[in-house]
Amino acid sequence: MSETNVVKQTKHAPYYLVREDILPEALLKTLQIKESIARGEFATVGEAAEKVGLSRSAYYKYKDGIFPLNLLERERIVTVSIDLEHRSGVLSRVLGLVAAFEGNVLTIHQTIPLQGLANVVLSVETNAADTLNPLMEALRAEDGVKRAAIIGQG
Template sequence: MTGTPRFYIVQEDILPEALIKTVQAKELLLSGEVTTVAQAVERVGLSRSAFYKYKDKVFPLQNWGRGRTVVISLLLEHRSGVLSGVLSKIAAVHGNVVTINQDFPRQGVAGVTVTVETSQLTTGVEQLLVLLREQPGVRQAVFLGEGE
């Protein structure tokens, strides 16, 4: 798949078992009931490779985009005002930036990872990604997963 990722809401009973078990394993980890991925996947009966394949791609609907921190990976052109524009877009939809990590620029672009607290977000995470991708100087904006 190329381009902007698309998202769907589907009923659980039509999902492959590996996707459901991935969500169950993530919930065990988030609750603190288990402390390692190995423990989580063993408990739900899933291979570690399947967990790592799907962990950043499947989320329960109630957890998608509200009231948590999310991690967004960006590829930005290395020029004045690009990062500032990204931060302004996040602020415009009431996202609260918790952390910013920027790699050293190479060949005119820099990788940036931003953790955003979403409890006050006036839009969903998917729409935030669309807004960021439309920002001049943003070459890529990808949802990496939930923050800690």
């Protein structure tokens, strides 16, 4: 199988729920490295890989394909398109609302205002599915927001 075929097949590959005790050691060590780096125990992947006894190349091979189940359940990325009036403080209040609903802004793209309106597209990481609808309602009710819509979810 060529490398191109592998990339195409894994781009939208299905997920499986697998018990920890049947996972290969390399996958378990990859999770250990990811968790220790997230906790700040190591500054580099090389240090963490050496500590757990896994090669850096094996870590990089598996790191984007294995996640603790609790992370997959909690995190969700949504893309929101918002039309804002071109007034001071409107975008700041929108970002404050996202934070108030425990959202984490990953990216912001804003167009140049035309006819008094600017479009802003936010990629937002949300921790709970039940906060998305209240957040959207709050955005739509915010002074200076003319339109707010979800244009993508992941």
